[in-house]
Amino acid sequence: MSPTPRLALAAVLAVLLTPLPVAADEADELARRLIALRGEVEQLNTELDLRREEQRATLLGLNQQRAQLDADLNRQQLAAREARDRLAQAAEARTGAGVEADALVPVLTRALDELAAGVRGGLPFRTEERLAAIEAIRLDIESGRLPPPRAANRVWAFIEDEFRLARETGLHQQTLTLDGQPVFADVAKVGNVMLFWRTRDRRFGQARRAGRGWEFVEITDQPALGQVRAFFDSLDKQIRQGYFELPNVLAESGSR
Numbered sequence: 001m002s003p004t005p006r007l008a009l010a011a012v013l014a015v016l017l018t019p020l021p022v023a024a025d026e027a028d029e030l031a032r033r034l035i036a037l038r039g040e041v042e043q044l045n046t047e048l049d050l051r052r053e054e055q056r057a058t059l060l061g062l063n064q065q066r067a068q069l070d071a072d073l074n075r076q077q078l079a080a081r082e083a084r085d086r087l088a089q090a091a092e093a094r095t096g097a098g099v100e101a102d103a104l105v106p107v108l109t110r111a112l113d114e115l116a117a118g119v120r121g122g123l124p125f126r127t128e129e130r131l132a133a134i135e136a137i138r139l140d141i142e143s144g145r146l147p148p149p150r151a152a153n154r155v156w157a158f159i160e161d162e163f164r165l166a167r168e169t170g171l172h173q174q175t176l177t178l179d180g181q182p183v184f185a186d187v188a189k190v191g192n193v194m195l196f197w198r199t200r201d202r203r204f205g206q207a208r209r210a211g212r213g214w215e216f217v218e219i220t221d222q223p224a225l226g227q228v229r230a231f232f233d234s235l236d237k238q239i240r241q242g243y244f245e246l247p248n249v250l251a252e253s254g255s256r
Contacts (some may be wrong), residue, residue, distance in 0.1 A: 079118065083111050083114065083155075083159050084159065087107065087152050104148035104152060105141060105148055105151075108137075108155055112137060112138050119131055121212070122192055123195050123207060124195065124207050125172070126172070166192045169188075169190050171187070171189075171232070171236070172186070173185070173187065176197055178205075178218075183199055184200075185197045185199045186198045186199075198228075204225055204229060204232070205219050206228070219247065228246065230244070
């Protein structure tokens with residue numbers, strides 16, 4: 001082989017065996033990207049684990065809240081059934097034994113006392129209005145304007161209204177006391193255990209137990225505020241059924 005071809009072959013081999021700087025730079029860049037991606041994956045896994053724990057805690061709280069709601073509703077239903085049974089027994093005793101209608105008066109009076117106590121201790125929804133309705137029946141009975149049998153029907157009608165309130169979720173209006181001042185507001189009521197309010201200047205809040213009574217507290221926590229706003233928006237659109245996330249008022253009240 002002549003010297004010229006040998007030199008050409010040596011030059012080709014030298015080029016093939018020399019590392020390409022561009023390929024090395026690309027490999028380094030890929031390695032850096034891979035490390036960065038691994039870090040992002042680990043961070044996402046950590047965030048996912050935190051979200052799962054938050055969801056478990058939220059679900060536990062919702063289950064506890066639902067159990068409390070069911071227990072309160074059962075107590076109200078039991079009280080209504082007991083009042084109905086007492087009225088039925090009194091009416092049966094009057095019919096069977098020929099007792100005068102006046103014998104119903106003490107039974108009706110006790111039923112009205114129990115209803116008034118339940119309204120005062122229950123959710124502060126139109127409390128004065130409901131107490132006034134009870135007192136109107138009482139005055140009609142005591143004055144003799146309302147015969148006892150008709151009074152029994154009025155009392156039972158009031159009990160059925162309370163029963164309906166215990167099941168109802170809806171939007172109403174009433175006057176609240178906020179910062180010592182009466183304020184007319186929209187109220188979103190969930191049964192007889194949860195109540196949220198909205199003023200005309202777009203403040204939102206909730207009814208929260210304070211000792212043996214209730215207080216109207218403004219909501220400032222942003223996640224809770226968003227939940228209550230969304231709830232009012234749904235009620236404004238006549239959407240009363242579905243899945244709603246609401247602040248855990250029962251847990252907050254119980255922790256006071």
